[in-house]
Amino acid sequence: MKIMNMVNAINDALDIKLKEDESVIVYGEDVGVEGGVFRVTEGLQLKYGAERVFDSPLAESGIVGTAVGMAVAGLRPVVEMQFCGFVYPAMNQIISHASRMHNRSRGRFKTPMVIRFPYGGGINALEHHSESMEALYGHIPGVKVVIPSTPHDAKGLLISAIESNDTVIFMEPKRIYRAIKQEVSEEKFSIPLGKAHIVSQGTDVTVIAYGAMVREVQKAAVMAKNEGISVEIIDLRSIYPIDKETIKESVKKTGRVITVTESPRSFGVASEITQIVNEEVFLYLEAPPKRVTSFDTIVPLPKGEHHYMVSPEKIFYEIERTVKY
Amino acid sequence: MKIMNMVNAINDALDIKLKEDESVIVYGEDVGVEGGVFRVTEGLQLKYGAERVFDSPLAESGIVGTAVGMAVAGLRPVVEMQFCGFVYPAMNQIISHASRMHNRSRGRFKTPMVIRFPYGGGINALEHHSESMEALYGHIPGVKVVIPSTPHDAKGLLISAIESNDTVIFMEPKRIYRAIKQEVSEEKFSIPLGKAHIVSQGTDVTVIAYGAMVREVQKAAVMAKNEGISVEIIDLRSIYPIDKETIKESVKKTGRVITVTESPRSFGVASEITQIVNEEVFLYLEAPPKRVTSFDTIVPLPKGEHHYMVSPEKIFYEIERTVKY
């Protein structure tokens, strides 16, 4: 075991896979010499050479499109988009190819590739660096979407993502890149994709989150506990496939559910969860499934970001209202 | 009044706006000489000249990106993407600029522009021509998303879209481009964006749809009527802003709601509507809000499309189950 933050843990996962599987390739803007603007890939080029860990030209469609080709040819590319706001030039390659090649070729060609990038607010970044658009990716048939909330999960989930034969969008909550440290095994281990994690058991209300919001929910749960409210916290871990089973079982028990995201409000992950609980456990519902999200606005520049970001207080506020409903 | 199909009606709206406002500009791939692959812009180049209605190079980011510039400079570009599956190369220009320029410049620069394209299945098109990804656009803060279901609506909504000072994504259900004919006024008229339309009143269940699905719902409603079920049909018309008021009032009355879309199931418009009714009229709900959608798969090639497309029977099936719940 070793104390790691999420940056270390992701680096460790890449290191393990680069070492054990010569088909793994890591590239993107500034990931080679510099080790990425967040230093996630630091040291890997020195260890595995500039043919396997390298800087690409500044072109996201180019990065993802070439990764599709590499994957088809038998490599396992793990590419980095420098920020969440710079994935969009690659959208066509993601939707039209990374997600479809397997289906189009009737399973003949697989695209085992990971597209990783930092996302989300809270680090005082300028425009285009702070959004949280996992719902867009979740809506694209043929990809998987994974978001870790701790160093341990980041390592285990990334290893699974690299070993998956499908295209995985791996979103890294950069706000907690270095904010959370924990003991993580230095051995190889993996966490299955598509399975949620019950962070803490509770009886009064289920609160579902992922990424940096899990920690905010934990803070809110403490406030709630002080008021005598017992919160069950679910960390989704995968946005798609979404773990209906865990959600269902929890809401059956609590009868109440709130989803917390830092994404725009409408057409987001919260709505999907609300649809699921309505379809699956309607009769267990004792209050309307609610959402605590950011607004349907563009993430403000740093001075306005506090208005936009979901706070533990706001989560607690909704917990209270839901429990009292 | 004149009998028009949707292609005629859109052409008419463009014609009216080109005539009365010299700042309106129409361009895209093959829209000039040929009048578009669906002939939507037929005759307009002859009438308004190749400087205002013209063929662009084959590059969607280029088309949308230049439109942002034109809009900022005071024109009102109406650009065509040839098919829904070819919008993705323009995603960065849509998300990073068309939706944000107004906010970024604190209202100094507006982007009055319309991005129109045919979408949806049912015309035996090959891959990348048939999808229905309105939820993606709905999730992008800063754009409006509009979908007409009749020739009349197409004309009135497009005129509003062109006159809007915001960026409007205007999705045209190509399956009913020529399938529905109706009397449409030749005069200029407009239909407000963001307002749904009650297609027919009913008391037992609310069924919400838009685009080509409205007609399918109407067929299902006839089946339901034969079984003594009274269906209220709402045509959403705008995906964003979404007309909560109309949805709310209807569900208050019926207590039951089903949303019908031809899009992938998860993270779609149906889930958003379910979230809205839960938030707004939970206590009126007598059955779980349901969705009839396509699958979370890629639209199959024509021979498999019947499996994928939502049928009146399937809508009726869900109506029955919901009413009997």
Place this chain on the structure above:
Amino acid sequence: MFNTYNPLNNSMFRIMDNFGKIINTDYFPDLLDEEILKAYHDMLFARTADLMTVSYQRQGRIYTYPPNYGQEAIAGAAGKIIQDDDWLVPAFREMGAYLAKGATLKEIFLVFMGYEDGSKFEYAKNMLPTSVPIASQLLHAVGIGYEIKLRKKNQAVFTFVGDGGTSEGDFHEALNFAGVWKVPVIFIVQNNQYGISTPFRVQTASDGIAIKSIAYGIKGIQVDGNDFFAMFAALKNASQYAKSGNGPVLIEAVTYRKGPHTTSDDPTKYRTKEEETEWDEKDPLKRLKAFLNDKKLIDEKAEEILIEQYIAEIDRQFSEAENYPKYPLNDVFDYLYDEMPEDLKEQKREHEKFLKWKENLKM
């Protein structure tokens, strides 16, 4: 070759004139007479298949189809150069290359009949399915090229795109990455003068396409795409050049789409009879046939019989495709992921429940 036929010199690489006369012996390929005849026959087969496919479409037996008519020399020559181990990353208008690589007509028909199954192309080694989003496939070719280079394999990647496709950002990114990475990729631009109705002069103000190679620091050559020998020689040189580790090559094959864009297109709306006639004189099959005629290698009688055999063969494959089993519900779901997620299974089960209900409804 790529220095002599530098696109900056404004010289189009040609070997044979419009009448089948050899005008450039320096580069005349080292091919046996039979090999040339075989190439001619392959092009004839492709043309016959193409024309028949159009007529199947007119009969309503397949959906839209993009004819290759008039462009056969490009794919024909490529078919001779691309080796088994090489990769083919196609666009959609190079049937001859598909066939040479081992794709069957039946599979091609299946695609245009609306079955994904066709796109598997199981007998075609190292060939990707058709890519509909224009120019996006070029990046896949570059990625494959990277794998080849990394693993030091003796392969090249051949990838196709149209003149319209050169306007897309992905064209730029692909050629640029290929130049930086020095990968063995041969980019073949079929400049058939139109992208649907849009003429080449609307796509770019540059002087042709080959010249764009300069922007990427790679080799480029403009070739008479209706000249089988020129295409053969250019592709052969490009392949050797790329496989020797020198990096990518851009080949602009100047040609003309004699047919419509697809079977739903009407070219009379945007081009003149004169223009079409002018290009008729440069027809690739006509020219190769004239060459063979001069060499007394053409036997009209035998050709007629051959064409009849072709027709029979094409018809046979077409009816095999027409008799293809129904598209099962499973096929909608089975190939999305390597392992189907629970939720997709549930969506399928739910739909099956509905189908059962529907059966009862009818009874």
Place this chain on the structure above:
Amino acid sequence: MFNTYNPLNNSMFRIMDNFGKIINTDYFPDLLDEEILKAYHDMLFARTADLMTVSYQRQGRIYTYPPNYGQEAIAGAAGKIIQDDDWLVPAFREMGAYLAKGATLKEIFLVFMGYEDGSKFEYAKNMLPTSVPIASQLLHAVGIGYEIKLRKKNQAVFTFVGDGGTSEGDFHEALNFAGVWKVPVIFIVQNNQYGISTPFRVQTASDGIAIKSIAYGIKGIQVDGNDFFAMFAALKNASQYAKSGNGPVLIEAVTYRKGPHTTSDDPTKYRTKEEETEWDEKDPLKRLKAFLNDKKLIDEKAEEILIEQYIAEIDRQFSEAENYPKYPLNDVFDYLYDEMPEDLKEQKREHEKFLKWKENLKM
């Protein structure tokens, strides 16, 4: 000029050598001594502001900032050429051009302090805000150029991008559209040798950037970007050329980013001291000052006083920015749409309700 200094000739356009000597009198711009001195002072101001901004950042008083240090001659010259009516479509590393166009330092500071309000640039006529997604702004410039052409206005659009930005698809699409549409757009590529840590040779295998103009059938010129006179002359010619209806021009300004990419970057990780020293000799201010010195136009004493005035002025604007009012909740919502949708209003109301609750919570 664009024929003589054709990028294919491998000739970089220079007027002044590293020591301020004029080596090319043919193109020496027709500028009065005072004008040159003023230009030097403007560059000095920009440099002072740049260095001070970096130090504000080091003090934690603003967020990340991308310094222009070493590249001042490019924006400095552009600032002299861009007219009031002309458009400026910036990237983010050309402060001098912002200032010349009428943007205030205060506004620039506001942006880097995290207020959108800065981006309004209300005194800068026809100037777009900073565009962060690399190269995407070039297409806006082309669209604006189209409006100018359509309405037959006597304007040009000046737009900036970096060497890294030339790898993006949007760079290609913008230059290609501009070529086809023949719009009055001047593309200024600041080739400062790096895109963050990525050296130019990783971006493209081409021989510089100017040469890429050939791919679009437009004029291109490679200019010593640290030579104020060369930049001035090239931009002036480009502006005249474009405004006369000849179409776009691509200017590659060869320069060096003497500072870090942004204040969060550490260049020692990816470049050598030797390289930095080598470029120090080509410093644009040093060179222009040497020229002025030779002409006896530099008064060191006066310059010191000036710099002190600059510092005071910059500090004044900085504190104005620092004393900017708090960011109100309204500002998150107010500018999304021309008219705020009901639902957004409701989201705001709901949040205000929560805030009220929170107030009570604290009491």
